[in-house]
Amino acid sequence: METQGRASRVNKAVTFSFDDGQMEDVRLVDLLNRYRLKCTFNLNSAYLCREDALTKTLHHADRVKADEIKALYKGHEVACHTCTHPSLTEIAADEIIYQINRDAEILEELCGYAICGMAYPNGRFDDRVVGVISENTAIRYARTTVSAGSFDRQEDLLRFHPTCHQENKDIFALADAFVQLQPTEPKLFYIWGHSYEFNSPEKWERFEALCAKLSGKKDIFYGTNREVLL
Numbered sequence: 001m002e003t004q005g006r007a008s009r010v011n012k013a014v015t016f017s018f019d020d021g022q023m024e025d026v027r028l029v030d031l032l033n034r035y036r037l038k039c040t041f042n043l044n045s046a047y048l049c050r051e052d053a054l055t056k057t058l059h060h061a062d063r064v065k066a067d068e069i070k071a072l073y074k075g076h077e078v079a080c081h082t083c084t085h086p087s088l089t090e091i092a093a094d095e096i097i098y099q100i101n102r103d104a105e106i107l108e109e110l111c112g113y114a115i116c117g118m119a120y121p122n123g124r125f126d127d128r129v130v131g132v133i134s135e136n137t138a139i140r141y142a143r144t145t146v147s148a149g150s151f152d153r154q155e156d157l158l159r160f161h162p163t164c165h166q167e168n169k170d171i172f173a174l175a176d177a178f179v180q181l182q183p184t185e186p187k188l189f190y191i192w193g194h195s196y197e198f199n200s201p202e203k204w205e206r207f208e209a210l211c212a213k214l215s216g217k218k219d220i221f222y223g224t225n226r227e228v229l230l
């Protein structure tokens, strides 16, 4: 955990993880940048917005544009979410390997750096899936959708459980507790979600208030998933 390497300065880290690459990510990135917060964006390469060369029509117009992701997510991290978002527990090993390695390959080409993390599509994983990933891919951490409700360090990075979802009713209490913590060992506040779930002005405002509460603290390291987990 890189925060351990930084432990002489800080023992606390905040990171975010957002899935699916919907267009609302553009607004989310702008908000995170204003508060100097760092996020990992888990993308499905088959569903990125692309223009059909012949007809000039846009495919997947509700998603971020393939040729813009490098610039859009600059300073953040792009990670794997498989090509087409299948539940990995329901497909064969060779298909799992393809879904992850092909997605990472395309994202690497678009972003210009190696992809080392992922989020499980539909939150689905089991021991078989984790074994296949561990033995056949370059993935070093994989996020579940199981809220741990905790800031404690986790050893099993291929079954990494976030602290909570963006809409958790206790998220402000968690944020207050985290800001007040003075830990002697590394603690991480890890929030996950989808930008399209901010489907009302109130939800955007609530999330911005959370960002304001967590940002700008001298004793917190703000990093992407790879920066805080690896």
Ligand SMILES: [Zn+2]
Pocket (backbone or CB within 6 Å): 019, 020, 081, 085, 121, 122
């Ligand atoms: Zn997803």
